[in-house]
Amino acid sequence: MESFLNRYRNITVLLLVIFAQLVLLAVDAKNDQHVRFIRVWTVTLVSPLARLMEGMRGSSIGFVHNYITLHDSDAENRRLRAENDRLKLDKVFLTNELNRAENAKALQIFQQHTPSKTLAASVFSTGIASSRKVVYVDRGSSSGVMREMAVVTPDGIIGKVTAVYPTAAEVLLITDRMFAAGVVSGKTHAHGTLKGTGTSQCKVDSVAFEDKVDPGDWFYTSGDDRIFPRGMPVGVVKSVKPGQPYREITLDPSGMARGAPDDVLIVIEGVHQDIPDTPPANQQVYLAPPPPPLAEPVAGTEAAPADGSQPAAPAHPTPGTEADKARALYQKTADSEDIVLGGGATGQNIKRPPDFTKLPVDPRTVPQGRGAAPPAPGPAVVPPAVVPLQKKGTEAPIPTKSTAPATPPDAVRRANQAGGGPGGPPQL
Amino acid sequence: MTYSGGRMLLSSQREGQVSRFNVWVAILVPLAALLFQVYVPTFLHFLSFLEMPLLVVVYLGLMRRNPVSGLLVGAAVGLAQDAWSGTGSPLGMFGITKTLVGYFAASIGMKLDVDNVLMRFILAFFFYVFHQAFYWVMEHALLSQQSPFDLPGWLGLGVLNALVGVALFHFLDKLRVTAR
Numbered sequence: 001m002e003s004f005l006n007r008y009r010n011i012t013v014l015l016l017v018i019f020a021q022l023v024l025l026a027v028d029a030k031n032d033q034h035v036r037f038i039r040v041w042t043v044t045l046v047s048p049l050a051r052l053m054e055g056m057r058g059s060s061i062g063f064v065h066n067y068i069t070l071h072d073s074d075a076e077n078r079r080l081r082a083e084n085d086r087l088k089l090d091k092v093f094l095t096n097e098l099n100r101a102e103n104a105k106a107l108q109i110f111q112q113h114t115p116s117k118t119l120a121a122s123v124f125s126t127g128i129a130s131s132r133k134v135v136y137v138d139r140g141s142s143s144g145v146m147r148e149m150a151v152v153t154p155d156g157i158i159g160k161v162t163a164v165y166p167t168a169a170e171v172l173l174i175t176d177r178m179f180a181a182g183v184v185s186g187k188t189h190a191h192g193t194l195k196g197t198g199t200s201q202c203k204v205d206s207v208a209f210e211d212k213v214d215p216g217d218w219f220y221t222s223g224d225d226r227i228f229p230r231g232m233p234v235g236v237v238k239s240v241k242p243g244q245p246y247r248e249i250t251l252d253p254s255g256m257a258r259g260a261p262d263d264v265l266i267v268i269e270g271v272h273q274d275i276p277d278t279p280p281a282n283q284q285v286y287l288a289p290p291p292p293p294l295a296e297p298v299a300g301t302e303a304a305p306a307d308g309s310q311p312a313a314p315a316h317p318t319p320g321t322e323a324d325k326a327r328a329l330y331q332k333t334a335d336s337e338d339i340v341l342g343g344g345a346t347g348q349n350i351k352r353p354p355d356f357t358k359l360p361v362d363p364r365t366v367p368q369g370r371g372a373a374p375p376a377p378g379p380a381v382v383p384p385a386v387v388p389l390q391k392k393g394t395e396a397p398i399p400t401k402s403t404a405p406a407t408p409p410d411a412v413r414r415a416n417q418a419g420g421g422p423g424g425p426p427q428l
Numbered sequence: 429m430t431y432s433g434g435r436m437l438l439s440s441q442r443e444g445q446v447s448r449f450n451v452w453v454a455i456l457v458p459l460a461a462l463l464f465q466v467y468v469p470t471f472l473h474f475l476s477f478l479e480m481p482l483l484v485v486v487y488l489g490l491m492r493r494n495p496v497s498g499l500l501v502g503a504a505v506g507l508a509q510d511a512w513s514g515t516g517s518p519l520g521m522f523g524i525t526k527t528l529v530g531y532f533a534a535s536i537g538m539k540l541d542v543d544n545v546l547m548r549f550i551l552a553f554f555f556y557v558f559h560q561a562f563y564w565v566m567e568h569a570l571l572s573q574q575s576p577f578d579l580p581g582w583l584g585l586g587v588l589n590a591l592v593g594v595a596l597f598h599f600l601d602k603l604r605v606t607a608r
Contacts, residue, residue: 009496010495010496010499010531010535013495013496013499013500014495014499014527014528014531017499017500017503017527018524018527018528021503021506021507021519021520021523021524021527022520022524022570024507024519024520024523025518025519025520025521025523025524025570026520027519028518028519028520029518029519029520029570029571031571031572032572037518037570037571
């Protein structure tokens with residue numbers, strides 16, 4: 001060491017003197033922020049080293065912690081697995097809630113636009129017996145539910161109420177072997193009886209061999225059973241096999257396409273509708289805006305009578321509801337006989353009742369297929385296209401002029417036959 | 429006293445003379461140079477280009493031919509110049525610069541014939557430019573100060589200082605005690 005210092009004495013002294021003056025300079029001088037250079041230089045010199053040492057320390061600890069010790073990885077793994085399972089359950093729950101909300105929205109739209117009076121209900125339980133296909137809904141007699149009421153969804157019929165309790169009701173699904181309902185083909189209007197098979201499919205009995213039914217055809221409720229209003233979708237034909245005397249038709253129920261629904265509608269007061277010509281589209285309902293009001297009366301429309309009675313409907317057929325069309329037919333008949341309708345019983349111009357046997361025949365009211373009855377002879381009643389259903393055990397309503405709805409001739413006849421109520425044409 | 433005028437390089441260190449100075453000379457001459465540097469430009473501004481402390485350090489380093497002695501003289505003169513310069517030059521700026529000048533001058537003095545007038549002129553010119561350039565580097569590197577790199581000016585002033593230095597060295601030669 002001593003020889004080293006002797007050999008490099010000059011340069012050693014030089015470095016020492018310069019270093020001492022550097023320290024002196026650093027202590028004496030300040031930078032723009034009035035910080036002494038010795039502090040600036042020290043921090044500048046030490047910071048990279050400290051950062052390097054801290055990086056090495058962190059890397060070393062991380063390496064030991066992540067790759068060598070692993071003392072808490074197992075517990076963390078279990079915790080993460082449990083959290084993952086919980087998140088999966090939450091996802092399933094939220095997905096179900098979302099589907100439920102969408103179904104509820106569809107039900108609400110359907111409930112608003114169907115002419116039948118319905119009551120929303122939720123399925124809260126299924127039947128215990130495996131041989132029976134029943135569910136329980138959270139509406140009972142306290143909500144006005146009675147036996148034999150129809151249970152439907154926008155997709156199609158679901159079943160019917162078979163037992164009623166104060167706060168719940170038992171619904172027999174259409175897939176149960178004991179279920180039966182009257183159905184009619186949408187394309188050929190072939191009548192038949194829907195029966196459950198105990199599986200996810202149903203069959204349609206009593207369809208004559210000569211009636212043409214193809215796979216893909218839709219069946220709708222016929223209203224013959226006085227449980228389901230006419231015109232509600234039932235399902236689509238899956239297979240048709242020839243048989244004697246009836247065809248063997250297998251049908252996929254549209255209301256049960258996605259299994260038993262969670263939310264249903266109970267038909268409190270059914271209203272018959274026409275059988276659609278086209279299959280029901282499983283899409284959202286779009287309502288066009290209402291038409292603009294007419295600026296002036298349509299030609300052929302009679303002026304309002306001076307006695308303040310209702311203005312007469314136009315003589316020509318006008319577009320509108322079935323009730324409007326029926327009213328137009330009545331009005332045309334009355335006009336041809338020079339009789340003013342709506343004048344009341346004390347009207348001066350009522351000399352005789354209109355001869356409604358001369359009503360023009362609406363082709364849509366002519367029954368088709370097997371089981372269709374011919375028009376009733378004698379004084380016939382041409383009703384509107386829709387009529388409220390009368391539940392069994394209650395007296396059949398007598399349509400009045402104020403209630404207006406009438407029943408098609410064959411429907412009235414069948415309703416009277418099924419209910420055993422008083423027959424005869426309803427009075428106007 | 430005769431000086432070798434035919435050669436600039438010495439064949440060995442033994443050829444060079446080691447000049448010795450009295451203590452009062454070694455103290456008063458640098459002090460006088462510092463006082464000149466501080467006060468004369470105040471009254472005679474045209475003489476502000478002169479770097480008398482630097483010339484003295486170069487002379488003492490060349491004549492003493494001892495690097496340690498030369499760097500200590502340079503450090504002492506430089507620190508004193510810093511101290512007299514006020515806040516314009518932090519302590520150590522001139523000190524470090526003149527320490528290196530003293531060290532290199534003493535080191536070169538062992539190899540060159542420093543009694544040669546031309547060699548004195550060249551060395552004085554070289555060390556002046558080196559002094560100015562190194563000071564500029566230290567300003568940038570250590571103090572982060574932005575000053576212009578005026579190399580032509582340094583060269584011109586270097587010539588002037590070298591001329592003055594040759595005359596100064598001739599005067600200071602009268603004060604040394606020569607021993608072979």
